Amino acid sequence: MTAIALRPAPAPRAGTFIRLVTTPDRPDDEKALVLSAQRGELEAFSELVRRHQRRAYAVARAIVVTHEDAEDAVQDAFLHAYRALHRFLPDQAFGAWLHRIVSNASLDITRRRKVRDADDLPETVASPFRDPAESDELRLRLRDALAKLPVRQRSVIVLHDVEGFKHSEIGKLLGIPEGTARSDLHYARSALRALLQQLRSPQ
Amino acid sequence: MIYDRPSLRLVPDDGDDGDGDATLTNTLRALYAAPESAGYWSALERRIMDRIARGETLDAWWSVPTQWARLGLMAAGFALIVAASLFLRSHAEQRQMAYDSVLGPANGGPTLAIRDAQTERQATINYINGR
Numbered sequence: 558m559t560a561i562a563l564r565p566a567p568a569p570r571a572g573t574f575i576r577l578v579t580t581p582d583r584p585d586d587e588k589a590l591v592l593s594a595q596r597g598e599l600e601a602f603s604e605l606v607r608r609h610q611r612r613a614y615a616v617a618r619a620i621v622v623t624h625e626d627a628e629d630a631v632q633d634a635f636l637h638a639y640r641a642l643h644r645f646l647p648d649q650a651f652g653a654w655l656h657r658i659v660s661n662a663s664l665d666i667t668r669r670r671k672v673r674d675a676d677d678l679p680e681t682v683a684s685p686f687r688d689p690a691e692s693d694e695l696r697l698r699l700r701d702a703l704a705k706l707p708v709r710q711r712s713v714i715v716l717h718d719v720e721g722f723k724h725s726e727i728g729k730l731l732g733i734p735e736g737t738a739r740s741d742l743h744y745a746r747s748a749l750r751a752l753l754q755q756l757r758s759p760q
Numbered sequence: 761m762i763y764d765r766p767s768l769r770l771v772p773d774d775g776d777d778g779d780g781d782a783t784l785t786n787t788l789r790a791l792y793a794a795p796e797s798a799g800y801w802s803a804l805e806r807r808i809m810d811r812i813a814r815g816e817t818l819d820a821w822w823s824v825p826t827q828w829a830r831l832g833l834m835a836a837g838f839a840l841i842v843a844a845s846l847f848l849r850s851h852a853e854q855r856q857m858a859y860d861s862v863l864g865p866a867n868g869g870p871t872l873a874i875r876d877a878q879t880e881r882q883a884t885i886n887y888i889n890g891r
Contacts, residue, residue, distance in 0.1 A: 599809065602812070603805065606808050606809065610808070612803075615792075631804065631808075632804075632811060636808070639812050694886070695783075696787055718784070718789075753784055
């Protein structure tokens with residue numbers, strides 16, 4: 558009789574995380590939903606919204622500065638997606654297609670904001686979800702530092718480190734080469750790590 | 761044989777270049793955490809579907825009012841007609857010129873030059889004197 562030793566799964570390294578899986582449990586089901594939505598069934602599109610809105614929000618939130626802008630971007634993106642649904646090929650991944658629309662909507666909002674109120678950007682960095690640790694200096698300083706990062710670098714670090722997108726996926730989302738996404742991540746991490754270093758070893 | 765090129769290095773495909781910082785990552789995740797309340801998401805879904813049901817259009821910077829679009833189309837159509845008539849006219853003129861060059865001008869044959877006899881005589885004298 559052979560004894561099988563069960564070992565626990567190795568703990569993730571620092572800086573790694575479990576990748577969020579966006580693919581629905583039943584892809585055929587999603588394809589059917591897309592086909593129904595293309596026929597004009599609103600309930601089917603509503604189900605697609607239900608399934609994808611969290612991830613869409615995460616993509617938008619990585620690009621825009623505020624929660625409110627992320628919400629606007631998600632809404633605009635779903636509206637765009639609904640209007641362009643007849644052009645979508647049901648055999649493609651709906652999520653990937655939608656994320657590109659969300660990314661465009663978010664970048665559009667960012668461009669408009671930059672033109673409108675570039676000066677008071679740090680003050681607009683706010684989240685409606687307050688928690689007790691929000692007054693933590695690290696978080697506040699990090700938030701300010703993130704707001705000062707170039708949009709692309711901020712988007713790349715959040716999409717990669719928070720949302721778990723790969724470099725190639727980030728490249729597609731933001732319309733940049735994979736290598737650029739990789740170097741942007743490096744620069745963004747360096748900038749933020751320098752900030753953390755200052756906080757850890759105050760003079 | 762594997763050559764070690766100092767300017768290039770292999771990195772894992774998952775994109776973790778090994779320069780991540782756990783504290784930084786955790787703080788970022790806390791900062792960018794999506795709302796967890798189910799009520800929030802159902803409200804957002806409702807807002808999206810309401811906008812779709814209302815047939816709301818998105819005003820993009822390239823969108824123009826319908827009236828302006830109609831005027832623009834009419835102007836473009838008129839410009840197209842003018843351009844087409846000019847093209848046809850110049851084409852007809854070119855064709856006529858091509859016929860003329862092959863068949864010759866409609867009024868008259870080759871022009872004959874009559875030499876002046878006096879001039880020829882003078883030229884002979886000049887030639888002899890010059891020698």
